[in-house]
Amino acid sequence: MHNNTCVYDIEMGENTVVIFDFDHTIIDDDSDRWVVSELGLTHLFNQLRSTLPSISLMDRMMKELHSQGITTNHIADCLKRAYLHPSILSAIKSSHTLGCDLKLISDANTFYIKTIMEHHGAWDCFSEVNTNPAYVDEEGCLRITPFHDSTLSPHNCHICPPNMCKGLIIDRIRGSLPENRRFIYIGDGIGDYCPTLNLKGCDFVMPRKDYPLWDQISSDPKLVNAEVHEWSNGEELENTLLNLINKLGIA
Numbered sequence: 001m002h003n004n005t006c007v008y009d010i011e012m013g014e015n016t017v018v019i020f021d022f023d024h025t026i027i028d029d030d031s032d033r034w035v036v037s038e039l040g041l042t043h044l045f046n047q048l049r050s051t052l053p054s055i056s057l058m059d060r061m062m063k064e065l066h067s068q069g070i071t072t073n074h075i076a077d078c079l080k081r082a083y084l085h086p087s088i089l090s091a092i093k094s095s096h097t098l099g100c101d102l103k104l105i106s107d108a109n110t111f112y113i114k115t116i117m118e119h120h121g122a123w124d125c126f127s128e129v130n131t132n133p134a135y136v137d138e139e140g141c142l143r144i145t146p147f148h149d150s151t152l153s154p155h156n157c158h159i160c161p162p163n164m165c166k167g168l169i170i171d172r173i174r175g176s177l178p179e180n181r182r183f184i185y186i187g188d189g190i191g192d193y194c195p196t197l198n199l200k201g202c203d204f205v206m207p208r209k210d211y212p213l214w215d216q217i218s219s220d221p222k223l224v225n226a227e228v229h230e231w232s233n234g235e236e237l238e239n240t241l242l243n244l245i246n247k248l249g250i251a
Contacts, residue, residue, distance in 0.1 A: 015180050016248050017173070018095050018241070019195075021187035022106035022113055022131070024211060026092070028083045028234075031112045032058050038078045039065055054107070055132055055163045059144045066141035072111070075142060079112055080119045085234025089120055091241050096125040098245055101181075103127060103173060105166050107191055109134040109144045130169050159194040167194035174198075184244055185226070186237065187213050199226035204244050206231055 023030045032054075036045045041061055048057055065075065096102055104126050106113060111134035117123040132147045146163035157165040174181065183199055185192070188208035193216045196205045203226040207214035210232070217224055229244065231237040 015178075015182055016099075016184065016245065017101045017103060017177065017181050018184045018245075019103045019105055019170070019173075019186065020092070021189065021192055022104060022108050024188040024208065025186055025237075026084060026088055026104075027116060028085060031079065031082060031108045031116070032061075034082050035075060035078055035112070036061055038081070039070060039075070041065070053146075053162065055144055055146045058109070062142045062144060066139070071140065072136055072142050075111075076115045079115045082116060084116065084120055085237075087234035087238040089122060091234075091238035092122050092125050094238075095241060095245055100184075100245060101127055104129045104131070105169050105195070106131045107147075107161070107164050107189075108132065111142055111144075128173070130166075132163060157194060159197075160191060164191065165194060166191055167198045170195040170198045182248060183226075184241065186231075186241065189213055190216060193217070196224055196226065199224070201225045201227075203227070204229060206237070206240055206244075208232065 020026055023032075036042055041064060044064060045057070045061060048060060052060060092102065102125050104113065106129075109132040110129065113129060113131055114123060117126070130147065132144055134142060134144045137143050148163055148165065157167060160166065170183075170185075174183070183203040184206065185195060185199060185203070186206040187196075188211035190212040192207070192213045196207075196213065196217065199205055205217070205224065205226045206229050207217055209230040214230055217228060221228070229240050231240050
């Protein structure tokens with residue numbers, strides 16, 4: 001059981017943690033699908049997707065790109081073309097400027113996220129990025145590995161995929177901070193439901209409307225303790241987030 005009590009004994013300007021998902025939240029696409037589509041691997045991806053776990057599948061895609069002579073620079077150039085709504089970029093930079101502690105939890109990978117966020121000048125806004133590790137091997141091939149190595153220590157969450165339980169990450173973040181921190185969680189996918197269930201009554205969750213997280217919350221709202229504020233596009237995300245920050249007395 002999670003403790004749903006909240007503490008309100010310090011100035012609100014220093015106690016708000018904003019956690020962003022990445023795919024279909026910060027960027028308007030799924031970064032894995034974007035790379036696969038843009039670099040011509042859709043057919044192979046669809047052929048293998050039912051036979052491999054998601055991270056193994058993307059690692060296999062990276063090997064295929066390398067075998068075709070596509071370098072990490074080519075992949076980075078492709079990623080920089082992914083659409084990031086100006087209002088979402090503004091929301092990230094504004095909430096950082098207002099003193100919020102920004103963190104990112106994503107089932108993408110470090111190479112994709114760092115490439116895109118550095119390209120838009122927002123990488124340094126985040127104090128912490130939790131995602132699947134990526135590295136370039138000795139042959140110059142981009143490799144992707146799971147955040148949780150399920151062969152060593154399964155996370156035992158029946159909601160989340162084997163490679164990442166975002167609920168465990170939320171719990172670890174909360175446990176590392178003073179008890180008076182309030183969370184604003186922004187996401188879209190079914191993988192964002194587990195951390196949503198771990199939020200407290202004084203926290204906020206911002207699900208993207210008509211996406212799986214919103215659908216799941218809507219199916220049984222009583223299971224969610226946090227206050228729910230939906231959004232549909234970049235302008236709504238920025239307005240909703242900054243309104244919540246203002247509500248907490250930061251601005």
